[in-house]
Amino acid sequence: MRSKKLMLIPALVLLSLVLIGFAYAHWSKTILISGEIETGKIDAIIIKWFCDDPPGTIDPGYDKDVASCECSIDTADPQKAYITITNAYPCYTVHFSLTVKNTGTIPIALKEVRVDGKVIPEQEWTPIDADNNGVNDLEFYMTNSLGEQVDPGKAVETSLDIHVMEGADPGATYTFTIEFDFWNWNEVP
Amino acid sequence: MKIRKISIITAILLSTFTLVGFTYAHWSKTATIEGTIETGTYNIGFTPTLIISDNELEKDVGTVTAKLIDLDDDGVYDKIEVTIDNAYPCYEAYIDCFVHNYGTVPAIIQDITVDAPPELTVEIDWFIYPGMQIDPGDEVMAEICVHVEEIANPDSTYTFTGTIDTIQWNEYTP
Numbered sequence: 329m330r331s332k333k334l335m336l337i338p339a340l341v342l343l344s345l346v347l348i349g350f351a352y353a354h355w356s357k358t359i360l361i362s363g364e365i366e367t368g369k370i371d372a373i374i375i376k377w378f379c380d381d382p383p384g385t386i387d388p389g390y391d392k393d394v395a396s397c398e399c400s401i402d403t404a405d406p407q408k409a410y411i412t413i414t415n416a417y418p419c420y421t422v423h424f425s426l427t428v429k430n431t432g433t434i435p436i437a438l439k440e441v442r443v444d445g446k447v448i449p450e451q452e453w454t455p456i457d458a459d460n461n462g463v464n465d466l467e468f469y470m471t472n473s474l475g476e477q478v479d480p481g482k483a484v485e486t487s488l489d490i491h492v493m494e495g496a497d498p499g500a501t502y503t504f505t506i507e508f509d510f511w512n513w514n515e516v517p
Numbered sequence: 518m519k520i521r522k523i524s525i526i527t528a529i530l531l532s533t534f535t536l537v538g539f540t541y542a543h544w545s546k547t548a549t550i551e552g553t554i555e556t557g558t559y560n561i562g563f564t565p566t567l568i569i570s571d572n573e574l575e576k577d578v579g580t581v582t583a584k585l586i587d588l589d590d591d592g593v594y595d596k597i598e599v600t601i602d603n604a605y606p607c608y609e610a611y612i613d614c615f616v617h618n619y620g621t622v623p624a625i626i627q628d629i630t631v632d633a634p635p636e637l638t639v640e641i642d643w644f645i646y647p648g649m650q651i652d653p654g655d656e657v658m659a660e661i662c663v664h665v666e667e668i669a670n671p672d673s674t675y676t677f678t679g680t681i682d683t684i685q686w687n688e689y690t691p
Binding site: 354357358359360361362364365366367368369432433434479512514515 | 597600
């Protein structure tokens, strides 16, 4: 009975306060900022190739047509190209180039060139042991290509020289993968 | 017993009314004081001026735009919508805005919050900070800086939100 009375008291106090319109609040306001960021596309394809010793021509630096070099672009994935050198011999050197078009929306620049994962510095012959027998078989030389900026829709020519070394075996087939690594231009020194 | 209850209720009501100034008496004379209280207005918002820029010097690749919105149609902008297109790692956009006190009561910045994914760093500062007071008619500049991080993916969409909470100056709690 006593507790009922006690419960009645706060209810009546509140009722009274409501009756006389008592109110408590502070004034505040929140202003807002929202943002949506869409990043651009980084994309490039190989559109053209060049080789200075196609089949039926005199080998560069020599007077005979012995070896030859062919290149093809993968039609399903134009980010890939295939180079085939036939009937090569020690000291055979061939120069080839690939023209890469920026098909993205961000300018790009060539950050690095790798052959079988090995970085090829600019203007420096870099030997590769293509068959992993402990003897270098091929060496690669990259002409000035690093850092050149390519705006969207534009293209750049990247070139390499391949030299067959003395350690190459007769009747052998050497395969290698060359990777041209393009970055967004502002990250390439 | 019933009379006692009624008496208690009446006593409580009377004491409550007394506490809040209500007067009850049999013999009385009322002196009337008429009062008019006009409360101030409280309204904080952005001015129509936005200064938009980015960190591109040699090329124009990314773009940033910003739009002011009046959410409650009271003539004061309450929201800024930022849109950035063709962004890339290390792209940075700056939106300079002005927070204005359109009311008649001083306001204080209570809090500034940002909710952004790890691919973005968003800062709202320069020269606004919690605890800053804005008197009626005054304004302070704030810069919204959006930086695209290295981990951002190409061809993706990221969103962020930010708030600037204000409160009447005498209710501010640090």
